[in-house]
Amino acid sequence: MGKRKNSEKYHRIIEAATKIFADKGFYQTKISEIAREAGVADGTIYIYFENKDDILISLFEERMKEVLDNMREQVSKEGDPVKKLETFALAHLRLVEQNKSMAEIIQVELRQSSKFMKEYKNEQFLEYLELIAEIIRQGQRKGIFRKDIIPGVAKRAFFGALDEMSRFWVLSSRKQYDISTAARQISGYFLTGIKA
Amino acid sequence: MGKRKNSEKYHRIIEAATKIFADKGFYQTKISEIAREAGVADGTIYIYFENKDDILISLFEERMKEVLDNMREQVSKEGDPVKKLETFALAHLRLVEQNKSMAEIIQVELRQSSKFMKEYKNEQFLEYLELIAEIIRQGQRKGIFRKDIIPGVAKRAFFGALDEMSRFWVLSSRKQYDISTAARQISGYFLTGIKA
Amino acid sequence: MGKRKNSEKYHRIIEAATKIFADKGFYQTKISEIAREAGVADGTIYIYFENKDDILISLFEERMKEVLDNMREQVSKEGDPVKKLETFALAHLRLVEQNKSMAEIIQVELRQSSKFMKEYKNEQFLEYLELIAEIIRQGQRKGIFRKDIIPGVAKRAFFGALDEMSRFWVLSSRKQYDISTAARQISGYFLTGIKA
Amino acid sequence: MGKRKNSEKYHRIIEAATKIFADKGFYQTKISEIAREAGVADGTIYIYFENKDDILISLFEERMKEVLDNMREQVSKEGDPVKKLETFALAHLRLVEQNKSMAEIIQVELRQSSKFMKEYKNEQFLEYLELIAEIIRQGQRKGIFRKDIIPGVAKRAFFGALDEMSRFWVLSSRKQYDISTAARQISGYFLTGIKA
DNA sequence: TATGAATGAGAATTCATTCAT
DNA sequence: CATGAATGAATTCTCATTCAT
Structure with missing residues (x-):
């Protein structure tokens, strides 16, 4: 069955x-x-x-695949790495805004919960992160981003910045800034920071 | 009792x-x-x-107070906001490195677990974040950081970047970059990004 | 229905x-x-x-009737009570050998399981036992078996001896003696024991 | 623990x-x-x-050890193999009479239940049976019992006879014969049957 | 204070049975 | 007749918390 x-x-x-x-x-x-x-x-x-765990895992995989595909598509529409990162930031925060529950689960239960973090190799999430690293590498090849940037560090910094922002969003009731403002700010200083 | x-x-x-x-x-x-x-x-x-919850809360408060005091002291030693942020980044990652278990708990159970996130007003953590905002505001007053930076967003972006980095540290077994490299990178492009 | x-x-x-x-x-x-x-x-x-119980009961009655009829027929072919008991022993063990699954169920679930033992008046099985008692009584009337033998005890002793033997058969994988040897032994000393 | x-x-x-x-x-x-x-x-x-199974197993081992020791002692008091078997028969039936519940469990759940029969190697019970075989072998060495008796078959026949009798006892409410009569009958024709 | 055996509410999971299709 | 998805009562086992010693 x-x-x-x-x-x-x-x-x-x-x-x-x-x-x-x-x-x-x-x-x-x-x-x-x-x-x-x-x-x-x-x-x-x-x-x-199968059991309670399986609900959580399934729920995640079901949704994450969709998110990943969607993000890949949006990012690939842009040619310029700078635009790509701006797009990523905005799309990520929009996604969170539109899927509050899902975002909360990913943050709280799956990315964090030691049970799942340790037992469940979260491939999808790693791919999501890798999307950022890839954009950065591309920018470096094109001479747009500084060569001394370590993509493995930068991808986490960029994602972490967005993620902390969305955590705030997800968990606070009244939003003080609108999403695109936050997205622009974050990608803004991040981009300035890594540009050649 | x-x-x-x-x-x-x-x-x-x-x-x-x-x-x-x-x-x-x-x-x-x-x-x-x-x-x-x-x-x-x-x-x-x-x-x-009192009960199991109380152990977690106590453990956190006990430790967090210490961390907060320590961080305040280190940061106050520097006069320049730029240096202050660099110091913050390095000190934060060092702290994580030296208190792996504690860092893991704060990330996984306390900052994330919806149970505690919702019931327990995490004052200490908010103060920790506010430390960053304060440095940024100070930098803005001195004309070192751009006026259009929203400290409430930037503090989260900066903290999030460090935090994602430390999550990686905490959860991965083999570290590829040393801590000060990561700290320098992160504060590096963050600072470039917010400088006037 | x-x-x-x-x-x-x-x-x-x-x-x-x-x-x-x-x-x-x-x-x-x-x-x-x-x-x-x-x-x-x-x-x-x-x-x-009707339900799960009914499967077990039906399965038993279905099969047991057949066994009973068959045993009655085989026994009635012999005139001599001694031969009748020998026939019974051999036929019983053969039956077990040829219907391992059925034998196991009768032993384990039906004759033993307190649920069925107590709720289900196992008429067929009692008739099967009575077949032995009848042969013994017949032998006593003919003066072949000792008068002081209590058929109600002897039928159980004889059946029990065969039954324990078949349990061994049913549950052990490698058989050390062939069936007719065992049957001959058992009816052997039983008969010697009850002969006048 | x-x-x-x-x-x-x-x-x-x-x-x-x-x-x-x-x-x-x-x-x-x-x-x-x-x-x-x-x-x-x-x-x-x-x-x-540990769990429900463990209760059954423990209950059995606890009690069976005692029974086995007791039977060994009683049997060893007699020198004559014939007397030993008579003693065994009487002691066995008395035990059943005095420990109706225990006897029922051994018969129904432990010796029979396929779950336990297959998973749990019932050493104690096998030793109990072996006690009978040993007496028979001893009798054969002394020339009291026929040499062609197979102890492995006879022990089961003897035990089975007693066991079927006690099943009857355990499960029927009104007893028609007293225990010592039944014991005497069973060991009676069994002994006659195997004597040289 | 310290102990750890005892408690019992609680929760996941199973599976015989039903019934709409 | 046949199906098999759906049901929900039933049951084992866990573990935070208590309290007599």
């Missing part, structure tokens, strides 16, 4: 879990809550998922 | 909890494991702490 | 259940396993059987 | 489990029933036992 990933219920459960995990955190979420939220019986969840 | 914070046992428990929380995560750590590691009985833990 | 006992599926399910119950035991067998083995859907089983 | 086999509670739990397993069977007994019967909390059971 496998996963029946096409099934409507599969998605209803993912949806419900996304919401509740984001709200209460993985460990504080009960299977029965997800079931109630999804409008199915507790047992039904186990038709679609 | 208050917190016999002077007691040697109190510290042994904090120490033990730091180690195990960092290793397995808050929810996957059993009180009995902390007790064993600390060389006390399970029940003894409840003489010094 | 009655039991469409003629249906091919009814027998396929009995067959499958016999195999799996013997292998894993009643409680550890899942309906879905029986269904898979029988090549039907889970729900189909409930068209032919 | 450990078994604390000396603990009074350990024995209260064993006692309770013996009673309820005998009454309802292993699979139909709930941990909470054992706990209630033993007058402890559910969780307490897990201080003394």
